[in-house]
Amino acid sequence: MAGGVRKKSPGSPSPLWGKLHTLWQDKHLVLFKTEYTLLVVSVLWFLEIGINVWVIQKVAYTEIDWKAYMDEVEGVINGTYDYTELKGDTGPLVYPAGFVYIFTALYYITSRGVNIRLAQYLFAVFYLITLLLVFRIYNRTKKVPPYVFFFVCCASYRIHSIFVLRLFNDPVAMMLLFKYVLCHILAVSVKMNVLLFAPGLLFLLLSEFGLIRTIPKLSLCAGIQLLMGLPFLLENPMGYISRAFDLGRQFMFKWTVNWRFLPEWFFLNRYFHLLLLAAHLLTLLLFALRRWKRPGESIFELLKEPSKRKTPAQKNTMVLILFTSNFIGMCFSRSLHYQFYVWYFHTLPYLLWSGGVKKLAHLLRVLILGLVELSWNTYPSTNSSSAALHVCHLIILLCLWLAPPLPSAPAETQEHTTVKDKSQ
Helix, strand or coil, X not given: CXXXXXXXXXXXXXXXXXXXXXXXXXXXXXXXXXXXXXXXHHHHHHHHHHHHHHHHHHCCCCCCCHHHHHHHHHHHHCCCCCHHHCEECCEECCCCHHHHHHXXXXXXXXXXXXXXXXXXXXXXXXXXXXXXXXXXXXXXXXXXXXXXXHHHCCCCXXXXXXXXXXXXXXXHHHHHHHHCHHHHHHHXXXXXXXXXXXXXXXXXXXXXXXHHHHHHHHHHHHHHHHHHCHHHHHHCHHHHHHHHCCCCCCCCHHHCCCCCCCCHHHHCCHHHHHHHHHHHHHHHHHHHHHHHCCCCCCHHHHHCCHHHCCCCCCCCCHHHHHHHHHHHHHHCCCCCCHHHHHHCHHHHHHHHCCCCCCCCCHHHHHHHHHHHHHHHHCCCCCHHHHHHHHHHHHHHHHHHHCCCCCCCCCHHHHHHHHHHHHHC
């Protein structure tokens, strides 16, 4: 109509409104659909801020190793670089140089280690950073239903205790590990448990680059370790290596979580340790040959440059291989102490939901997580708690073994590669 006011047609709904509408429609599935992982973990992360503050304020701090850490780095600050002369209340310094540098910084920040409350809040920050990194991995992989993340953070008393009530160095190493695979170099310099990821990392490097191009990368890792330990190597090289990288260190039976049902003499027996090492290496080899590489592909193909292989380089599930490598090491460990729980705690849901047993119901998976948590929270450990932990480990390991292997290379790809080789 001339001179009339034209009515404005309603615009299309905004993308935000569309997402909110979809979220409302799926509200009963938010905890089960992996596309809502980011939403759920964001809520849990902010909830964890309050939980950590409450734990620090309301639960008593327990002194175990913090004072020893401070005594050890104080010796370095006072000019002692001979590792055989560095010690604290709980014994000699047995961690690599990266530990010294990080805890020296904490020494100064916490007024020479005296301000325990500040140290607790710093470790709460480490905890929240670790959660961010772990949640980032889970959000990218979309393997685990969101409701499980409640058990990854809020429900674990032992993990909160390891971080903010005990101030162990294990969380620092794992935080660096989760940051990125490259930080494996730095994490090893804090505590050697990160070496449990090394077999998987080596397989990934060989798969991606071949032997010749992997050697410089391994040399770089070794060079960084050498550079970080240089002040101590110059003073007493054998003392540093024997203390910081002591693979034969004896563990005390009273602290073991996983072998309580054994007689103490058997637990301390070196032949038992060698048996565990052999089982560890054999299991790693079997997984590398039968689960990590493609069927029909020779393991020696990994040594060649990718461009010279009969089949193109496979796209490995990096997270699964690294987490499995670490988990195998945990299964065959000579002893697991309570703070070692953080070595694999955040990886357990990923491993359980990556297994090949489709009939393993969600409830059973959650039950396994609960039994593992119960085993680690039983103090002192008992025959039953140790046995239950091994049963849970065995179930998870079998699920990983029964997972479908990587698909073989397409036949036409292999044929095309063969024709190309003949033409050359």
